[in-house]
Amino acid sequence: NNILLSHRLEAKITDLGVAKAMMTDNKQTMTKIPGTPDFMPPEALSKRPVYGPSLDVFSYGGVILNVTTQLWPEPSDSIQFNPDTGRREVVSEVKRRQHYLDKMTGGAADLKPLAISCLDDNP
Numbered sequence: 001n002n003i004l005l006s007h008r009l010e011a012k013i014t015d016l017g018v019a020k021a022m023m024t025d026n027k028q029t030m031t032k033i034p035g036t037p038d039f040m041p042p043e044a045l046s047k048r049p050v051y052g053p054s055l056d057v058f059s060y061g062g063v064i065l066n067v068t069t070q071l072w073p074e075p076s077d078s079i080q081f082n083p084d085t086g087r088r089e090v091v092s093e094v095k096r097r098q099h100y101l102d103k104m105t106g107g108a109a110d111l112k113p114l115a116i117s118c119l120d121d122n123p
Contacts, residue, residue, distance in 0.1 A: 003063060013056045035059060038074050039066075041093060058093070061118025065100040068108035068115075073100050094119045 004012045035044065035055070039062035043050045065073040075096040082089045094101070094116055104112045 003060070011060070013060050036062075038062065038072060042078065057118050061115045062097075064111055064115040064118065065097060065104075068111055069100050069103045071100060071103065073097055092121050094121075 002014050004014055006012060036059075037045060039059045041055060041058040044055050062073045065071070075093070076091075076099070078090055078096060079088050080091050080095075081087075097119055101112060101115060104115070
């Protein structure tokens, strides 16, 4: 509901970072964070979350993965073992979702650079 398409099929992101579902009595929200955690960057899930346009861009990358692979883009662990160094290391947000990027084949592969750009640690 938060991505609109123009007549030229250009995506327009609307309100991904601040939308909340309201209860029928309008006294409570149904969620404590504005968004879906698997589609949000780590800074939005910290004790002092940061919300802004970059969150929407990142979330759009998750939507691209979901639509093109038909899979929920649950990220892998942010700290992974590197066999080359023998150490556990923090990995990029793109690498955390590499499994889904690899599944973008055929026509969906055309959207892979856009998805990577959206999911980049500095979109």
